[in-house]
Amino acid sequence: MVQYEDIKQGEKGAWVSITAYLVLSALKLGAGYWFVSGALVADGFNNLTDIVASVAVLIGLRISQKPPDRDHPYGHFRAETIAALIASFIMATVGIQVLISAIGDLISGKGHVPSLITAWVALFAAICMAGVYMYNRRLAKRINNHALMAAAKDNLSDALVSIGAAIGIIGAQFGLPWLDPVAAIAVGCIICRTAWGIFYSSTHALTDGFDANELSSLRTTVESTAGVESIKDIKARVHGSNVLIDVIVQVNPQLSLIESHRISDEIEKRLERRSNIMSVHVHVEPLELPKS
Numbered sequence: 001m002v003q004y005e006d007i008k009q010g011e012k013g014a015w016v017s018i019t020a021y022l023v024l025s026a027l028k029l030g031a032g033y034w035f036v037s038g039a040l041v042a043d044g045f046n047n048l049t050d051i052v053a054s055v056a057v058l059i060g061l062r063i064s065q066k067p068p069d070r071d072h073p074y075g076h077f078r079a080e081t082i083a084a085l086i087a088s089f090i091m092a093t094v095g096i097q098v099l100i101s102a103i104g105d106l107i108s109g110k111g112h113v114p115s116l117i118t119a120w121v122a123l124f125a126a127i128c129m130a131g132v133y134m135y136n137r138r139l140a141k142r143i144n145n146h147a148l149m150a151a152a153k154d155n156l157s158d159a160l161v162s163i164g165a166a167i168g169i170i171g172a173q174f175g176l177p178w179l180d181p182v183a184a185i186a187v188g189c190i191i192c193r194t195a196w197g198i199f200y201s202s203t204h205a206l207t208d209g210f211d212a213n214e215l216s217s218l219r220t221t222v223e224s225t226a227g228v229e230s231i232k233d234i235k236a237r238v239h240g241s242n243v244l245i246d247v248i249v250q251v252n253p254q255l256s257l258i259e260s261h262r263i264s265d266e267i268e269k270r271l272e273r274r275s276n277i278m279s280v281h282v283h284v285e286p287l288e289l290p291k292s
Contacts, residue, residue: 013139017151020129021047021048021158027125028040037165039164039165040114040165049094050158057151060082060084064078064079080240084146084201085202085203087151087154088198088202091157092191095192096192098161098188102180103185114169116169122162123163125159133155136148136149136152137152146241153194157194160191163183164184165180168180218234218236225263225267226263227251227252229249229250229287230250232249239278242279244279245280245281250284250287253286253287
């Protein structure tokens with residue numbers, strides 16, 4: 001199936017993130033300890049935490065590729081959404097830790113002047129993570145994968161964290177050590193906001209929520225199908241990155257079974273031409289004519 005091929009492609013993005021985090025966390029921790037930069041060390045530990053989130057996404061993608069079985073007749077695609085949800089928890093934890101640490105440093109007035117080399121390391125890491133973000137974001141959009149998009153947003157947050165660390169380090173060079181915690185607070189807020197967005201979309205999908213505008217568009221497609229007199233009910237839900245649709249249509253009661261079946265097939269074909277629609281279940285009923 002195309003869905004399984006797309007998920008397999010998504011694994012590449014998860015591996016790119018894991019590789020980048022392994023290399024950059026080692027670089028940041030080494031430079032941070034050697035040149036005495038607390039901001040860079042914190043950024044390095046942040047990347048170590050992100051490895052866990054990326055591994056969670058990778059595991060979710062692997063589970064999603066399992067074919068349907070007796071316990072999961074629709075397949076295991078929702079493992080993607082659960083992976084995105086786990087990633088949001090990890091991001092929120094990191095964001096809150098950044099905020100607590102930064103506010104504490106701002107109140108206590110702690111300040112030190114690390115080597116300017118650590119700022120260049122932070123900026124290099126930010127450029128690298130921006131590149132990983134763009135790769136994963138483009139891939140996630142192409143295969144319509146929510147878990148990989150969550151990983152991409154995490155990549156962007158990490159690029160911002162590194163920029164914040166660089167700003168703080170550079171500010172310390174000019175006698176402005178307070179810039180470090182202020183930049184960290186701004187970055188912590190961005191991370192928490194991103195985590196909330198991923199959490200909301202994941203829980204919305206897991207509770208069978210569906211975008212009202214998209215459902216209206218699906219309804220229009222069904223209504224415009226030749227032979228459909230009215231729509232009695234239409235429902236849709238997200239299953240991983242795929243959409244499942246259930247629709248009840250009413251047709252002329254004088255139509256034969258074969259003609260009604262043809263209308264049902266046409267509805268399925270028209271809906272399945274749209275992207276990421278995996279299954280369409282159409283139930284046909286006779287239109288109730290007004291009593292004379």
